[in-house]
Amino acid sequence: xxxPTLRLRTLLVLILLVVLGWSGWWVFAAGAQQxxxxxxxxxxxxxxxxxxxxxxxxxxxxxxxxxxxxELSLAxxxxxxxxxxxxxxxxxxxxxxxxIIAAWPGDQRISTPQETVTVNGRTLRGSVRFQxxxxxxxxxxTIEMDGVTARSSLGWEATLEHGVLAVRRAADxxxxxxxxxxxxxxxxxEIPDMLRGLIEDKGLLDPLLDHVSFDATxxxxxxxxxxxxxxxxxxxxxxxxxxxxxQWGDLRFSARGRLKVNQLGQPEGELEITAENWKRMLQTxxxxxxxxxxxxxxxxxxxxxxxxxxxxxxxxxxxxxxxGGQVRIGPVPLGATPVLDVPNAG
Numbered sequence: 001x002x003x004p005t006l007r008l009r010t011l012l013v014l015i016l017l018v019v020l021g022w023s024g025w026w027v028f029a030a031g032a033q034q035x036x037x038x039x040x041x042x043x044x045x046x047x048x049x050x051x052x053x054x055x056x057x058x059x060x061x062x063x064x065x066x067x068x069x070x071e072l073s074l075a076x077x078x079x080x081x082x083x084x085x086x087x088x089x090x091x092x093x094x095x096x097x098x099x100i101i102a103a104w105p106g107d108q109r110i111s112t113p114q115e116t117v118t119v120n121g122r123t124l125r126g127s128v129r130f131q132x133x134x135x136x137x138x139x140x141x142t143i144e145m146d147g148v149t150a151r152s153s154l155g156w157e158a159t160l161e162h163g164v165l166a167v168r169r170a171a172d173x174x175x176x177x178x179x180x181x182x183x184x185x186x187x188x189x190e191i192p193d194m195l196r197g198l199i200e201d202k203g204l205l206d207p208l209l210d211h212v213s214f215d216a217t218x219x220x221x222x223x224x225x226x227x228x229x230x231x232x233x234x235x236x237x238x239x240x241x242x243x244x245x246x247q248w249g250d251l252r253f254s255a256r257g258r259l260k261v262n263q264l265g266q267p268e269g270e271l272e273i274t275a276e277n278w279k280r281m282l283q284t285x286x287x288x289x290x291x292x293x294x295x296x297x298x299x300x301x302x303x304x305x306x307x308x309x310x311x312x313x314x315x316x317x318x319x320x321x322x323x324g325g326q327v328r329i330g331p332v333p334l335g336a337t338p339v340l341d342v343p344n345a346g
Contacts, residue, residue, distance in 0.1 A: 044226030206249030
């Protein structure tokens with residue numbers, strides 16, 4: 001046997017060994033992944049959840065793990081919610097298993113004791129990248145929605161043309177520990193009369209919410225990871241709001257600033273706000289029960305002075321200040337601040 005032939009055979013044997021080794025590893029890892037999903041469902045059942053799946057399968061050989069779960073049902077009786085999807089897909093590269101893509105190809109049902117909402121869309125997918133540890137800490141996540149429709153058992157229907165929600169762990173040193181950069185962009189959310197009626201019933205709000213944009217760094221008292229999904233949820237402790245813009249018909253609102261939550265659960269800090277057509281916003285707040293009706297005249301007069309001082313009587317530009325359990329716009333008091341969950345001291 002000459003040397004070139006021997007070298008070729010050796011190379012073929014090495015390739016065969018690599019293929020067999022990789023194939024064996026893929027089969028082992030795919031089986032382990034399937035068992036991990038089954039074990040997670042079993043753990044939830046042991047905690048009193050309803051957690052069932054019709055079938056769990058893993059395909060995608062040789063370079064992917066594509067997990068398909070059929071007839072997936074989850075319910076948390078203590079919190080009163082339930083979720084059902086006829087099909088749920090989770091996809092990951094075999095060499096990067098901590099980065100997964102999830103897709104909801106069909107209808108899904110979200111239920112509460114009050115109603116059941118069926119959701120479907122032209123695009124409903126998300127991606128998540130976890131930190132490489134057993135805690136599976138969130139590194140970054142994105143959810144994309146296009147052509148989404150939500151239909152309620154109570155008779156209402158809402159639609160969303162486009163939406164993107166993105167969250168990523170803030171860079172070390174750029175923010176407090178357990179901080180995440182979060183952004184939201186949503187376009188053309190059509191809100192039905194029934195839902196708008198829960199806010200106000202005087203026809204003050206258009207049925208179409210044109211645009212929502214949000215960009216902030218959110219600090220929590222603990223990290224978002226596997227344990228936070230299965231147990232205690234992290235509580236917001238501070239926020240740096242870079243942008244919050246809402247366009248709802250001819251109503252436009254924007255805010256920027258910083259807030260933190262004290263040990264009484266009260267926000268503290270200041271937001272710079274701009275509100276176009278602020279009088280109708282105030283009327284809406286009264287109709288929604290956010291502002292006492294008997295304070296409407298006083299607030300309208302006080303805020304009118306603030307708007308005049310800013311140069312445009314129809315546009316309110318002023319600091320929204322949260323301090324000592326009270327909130328005010330400029331010098332005009334609005335009442336008590338909302339009380340939030342109290343973050344753990346740390």
